[in-house]
Amino acid sequence: MKRTNVIRVLYAREQAEYLEILADRCAALWNAVQYRCRQLFLKGEPVPSYAKLCSEFKECSAYKALPSDIGQEIIKKARKAWDSFFALLRLYRKGELENRPRLPGYWKDRKTGKRTAKVIPVKSPKSYRLTARTLSLTLPADLRTKNGHRLVLQTRGVLRFSGTPKTLELKCDQVKKRWYARQVVEVSKSVRSLKPEKHAAADLGARILVALAVEGMDQQLLFSGREVWKDFLYWTKRIAEEQSRLNRSGRRTSRRLRQLYRMRALRLKHALAALAARVARTLKRHRVTVLHVEDLTHVRDEMDFGPKNLLVHNFWAFRMVRNLITQACERAGIRVAADGTRDSLTCAVCGSRVRRFARHKALCRHCGRTWHADANAAAYMLKVSGSSKGHGPEAGPGKPLRYRWNKHRWQSRAESAASRSGPKAAQAA
Ligand SMILES: [Zn+2]
Structure with missing residues (x-):
């Protein structure tokens, strides 16, 4: 390749x-x-x-x-x-x-x-x-x-x-x-050693950029898009300001404007590339061989488009997330299959319909489990796309592990708490 x-x-x-x-x-x-x-x-x-x-x-x-x-x-x-x-x-x-x-x-x-x-x-x-x-x-x-x-x-x-x-x-x-x-x-393709098949599934969205379910893991991973979009909106605002400034002086573009556009795109790409690297690293650690993702062509209608529906006009961002994840996984020797079925309304454990309430919560009245809707979607995708051994989501929804972007890296709550308490603890001592 x-x-x-x-x-x-x-x-x-x-x-x-x-x-x-x-x-x-x-x-x-x-x-x-x-x-x-x-x-x-x-x-x-x-x-x-x-x-x-x-x-x-x-x-x-x-x-x-x-x-x-x-x-x-x-x-x-x-x-x-x-x-x-x-x-x-x-x-x-x-x-x-x-x-x-x-x-x-x-x-x-x-x-x-x-x-x-x-x-x-x-x-x-x-x-x-x-x-x-x-x-x-x-x-x-x-x-x-x-x-x-x-x-x-x-x-x-x-x-x-x-x-x-x-x-x-x-x-x-x-x-x-x-x-x-x-x-x-x-680059010569790395010869993949014969490993037992192990599956994972990723559900892509706007509020939660990626929900990841890994076979054999009873906890799903959620990567929150909140900070990423906040930053994107900030630069969008700066662009609008520069545009109105240019309009007043009768100009259409400037180097400053091009720099702002560039900055917005680079910052977004930085966050998404780091996300893809983090996903690939996690999968590699769990010895996953196949990652299932959804086929993006039909999902536009049922997706939730994030703050101010920003992504209606930025649908390319999904492609970017998916492409970056695909590239990062390929480098790590993990196959990516675009065959996932997305269904956030079916309980991943018992297969009955769930009721959505409180924005992102889903309640299964049949088995009584409460899911994060995206975690459920990822777990369901994992269940239907080939995890034939069937373990994994059966363990039931534990509290999903959340990661957020701190403008440098993706951190779980525990990691950010540790890095915050670090210097303080040192001061106390
Ligand atoms: Zn259920």
Whole structure:
């Protein structure tokens, strides 16, 4: 499987110039390729294949101004943009898309008409070398100096994945004004040792982001979304303030606004990625092999959408939670199956209908158990999706264990009490 290492690239002033020159030449080649393809397409002729484009542009000055590993990758990227365009066009013609897709565009600023330097893609590790400390790149012939043929840049960050290196992309983050390198590595799949099957189920929601039921554990785990959404709402408010400030001065956007959007998204992602890591760690500790999650396509109607129905417009957040959990579990060698059935109205122990009362409580009148509704949903999902041995929720609902986000990590009440009493106890002593 493929994974991406993201690492920040540092540079001295003259090195920044090299990066800008390279990126500008990339944009020049991209624009030349797109011009050619657009002309042919608009004339009704077929858009040439990658190989054909390569031979066509071999003698072009924009191509020759770049090392071949970068030039070829730009052509490949440009051709891929056409593949996606054609795929979207087919959907549009079938009536599955509302708007007609736009032709792949140029890398240039709409207002000024100037080229915008976006990325420097490098095809193979033949022409770059990335270690934990440095990134070095082959330079085009005219930029080589007596000091060397390569541009050597300091890097900062951790290479999280090791494996066979593939392509690398250098990209300038326009909001942060920083350069980042994204390296794709092919990671060999960890050979899963033969373990006995053990199941768990996760129910996703808004107030409780994840309710987790693990086979053999009589306590469900609940991850509360409260602090996460509070933070999201805070940044949403800041965005609205900035927007009204811009409106008053007749502007539509600003770097500040983009920073606020970025901040909101990053903070949410931080919390959700930490949640996914915590879930994967818990499952691994309990030697779970399969995690069942629900298929999200049909759940929108019956879900509770959290404070101010924030999530009606942010349904992607569920996908994000699910994708992050899937990725974290895969890394831990746990299979994720999207086959869970969600039913919060059936008692996970005896299977009779429950009555919901007091917001999140559910009472089963048949067996007399009181559930947290989401814990019940997770336990029910675990019961119906393959926990054939049947133990687990039969132990009955204990008080579920709650985790909350303290802006740094997910903590259970006991953990946060311990960390709070820690310094106090020290003071007393
Ligand atoms: Zn019951």
